[in-house]
Amino acid sequence: MKMTTQSPASTVDPEECVIGHTKLNDADTAILIVYILFVLIVGFWAMYKTKRGTVKGYFLAGRNMTWWPIGASLFASNVGSGHFIGLAGSGASSGIAVSVYEWSGMYALMFLAWLFLPIYISAGVTTMPEYLLKRYGGKRIHFLIAILSLFAYIFTKISVDIYAGAVFIHLALHWDLYIAVIGLLFITAIYTVGGGLAAVIYTDALQTLIMLLGSITLMIFAFLHVGGYSGLKRKYFASIPVVRDPNSTCGLPRDDAFHIFQDPINSDYPWPGVIFGVTVLSTWYWCTDQVIVQRTLAAKSILHAKGGALFAAYLKILPIFIMVFPGMISRVLFPNHVACVDPDTCRRVCGNPVGCTDIAYPMLVMELMPGGVRGLMMSVMIAALMSSLTSIFNSASTLFTMDVWHHIRPHCSEWELMIVGRVFVLVLVVVSVLWIPLVQMSQGGRLFMYIQSITSYLTPPIAVVFVAGCFWKRTNEKAAFWGLLAGIFVGCTRLILDFIFTPPNCGYVDTRPSVTKKVHFLYFSLILCFITLIVVVTISLLTKPPEPEQISRLTWYTRFDKPPEKHEQEAVVVVEETDKAPEEPTEEKSETEEAAVVVTSDSAGEQKKESRTMRLLMWFCGMDRKRVNTDFTATEETHCTSLYEEPRLRYVVNTNLVICMGATLFLYCYFA
Secondary structure (H helix, E strand, O other), X not given: OOEEOOOOOOOOOHHHOOOOOOOOOHHHHHHHHHHHHHHHHHHHHHHHHOOOOXXXXXXXXXXXXXXXXXXXXXXXXXXXXXXXHHHHHHHHHHOHHHHHHHHHHHHHHHHHHHHHHHHHHHHOOOOHHHHHXXXXXXXXXXXXXXXXXXXXXXHHHHHHHHHHHHHHHHHHHOOOHHHHHHHHHHHHHHHHHXXXXXXXXXXXXXXXXXXXXXXXXXXXXXXXXXXHHHXXXXXXXXXXXXXXXXXXXXXXXXXXXXXXXXXXXXXXXXXXHHHHHHHHHHXXXXXXXXXXXXXXXXXXXXXXXXXXXXXXXXXXXXXXXXXXHHHHHHHHHOHHHHOOOOHHXXXXXXXXXXXXXXXXXXXXXXXXXXXXXXXXXXXXXXXXXXXXXXXXXXXXXXXXXXXXXXXHOOOOEHHHHHHHHHHHHHHHHHHHHHXXXXXXXXXXXXXXXXXXXXXXXHOHHHHHHHHHHHHOXXXXXXXXXXXXXXXXXXXXXXXXXHHHOOOOOOOOOOOXXXXXXXXXXXXXXXXXXXXHHHHHHHHHHHOOOOOHHHHXXXXXXXXXXXXXXXXXXXXXXXXXXXXXXOHHHXXXXXXXXXXXXXXXXXXXXXXXXXXXXXXXHHHXXXXXXXXXXXXXXXXXXXXXXXOOOOHHHHHHHHHHHHHHHHHHHHHXXXXX
């Protein structure tokens, strides 16, 4: 039985707002083109100004970054187009509770800068799997984490951002999905391949500025249309779609939509899971994930890394205002579209019978913003998409190069590592394009919570292994490996069950097993955490503890240990070079003779043409021919190990730490 009632809160007649009715005009298109050109200019400027000819320069931006681009890049890397689409859609359907994911990132960033980062710097690592290799020894944990991270990047982060960006691009431009995505991937690949982490960080800083400028503008327009915050609170509860079943709660706004602590049983974000489960996920993401930590490792000093983390933490206050509230306002203005629950209606509105909350933000942009400003907002969404993709591409390239390829070929040259890192970015681009059909077939209305559930099933064991390694000296390799394996096995079992037994549409009987029906994914993350922790602690206590030299400079308590004597390191290098010395002169000689033959056979004009082409290609990639045979392990110092903090600046960052933690506590209390 269906009942038709017109929502009194609808200030805009939803029947008059046809999806895709409004298109970008000439001013919008001009702004969009200028933005893309500006991004390319900044990317090429970063390529010109930075030293990209070494592993340290390409993957860690020469470890010379200051606090403000680091903070902006942390924010931009996290806030992709999936954030705008997902947070606004969750706000439209469930209220403000989803904001806790953002606020938990604030104190997790403090954990990173003050607790984890000193250990990583002292350990002198480039990647997170490399830290596990040094801390636990062996190769199985290090290799397992690297492979898991690469799969997670390809099948969750990249897919989410491409899906969200495609939703917006298709709605605004009516472009073919493949043309739009391939074009954006090509642009991002240009400066990611050529410029490395420095180009990514500087363009992220520009993207952050564009995102904040455009999203704040949209927020102001939205609140003006709905009558401010008080108008939103009053009208949100009346934003009910016309077509719904009067005998169910489907399509009705939640009574606790303006509270972050919602019902512990019957809500999308139960409050115990919001407090504890999200903390586990945030610890993994902000303190152990390569995409995030790599930016802080690029800092010129630990104080600049802390300053960047503080800057990003302050920016994390904004998403509830620039994403969540606009999503709720979109439901108020267009309830028949955004809040639809009837499968036939939803299929007509957005092509997805599950629901159309994902169109909340794009629809607000296209129907509310005047000409010219829509182009700015289109730039915002493309900025969010490009910034997150470039960050993932660069970090995934670093993981593959340093933890997979260098693991397989430990004596490879810098030249080889640089080529492999760039080629792998292109491989990721191809895989991303091939992944698009699967993203199109996914249930878009549930995509944000779907990704959070996958994170809850796979990442808590990783977080436990890192935390135990950093803060408990007794943890050994056997305990970490079997704890990680047990946690991943249990998590994958739940993940498979979720794929087999999908949740029913609203109003239908839930016939899923109890473990999937009654155990929320945030609760399950806590269960995984405890299982992994029990295995790690038990095996650690029953087996031999690591020797003191095995944990020197690798835990919180040993981070100030004296580093190995320099002459000992040089002796190791000399031994390695001595072992392979007889082969190198012959190899160099043969290369020289080959070059002489080529020079003799080619004409002068052909030499000159080849030289110019190769010089251009080498400049674009930042490659230095002098380092073709340079052994990376012998000469490249990829880390600084200084934990020194200038007293005056240390006082400044510690004061801001207290202020930021106070702001986080205030947000939790005010919206509780």
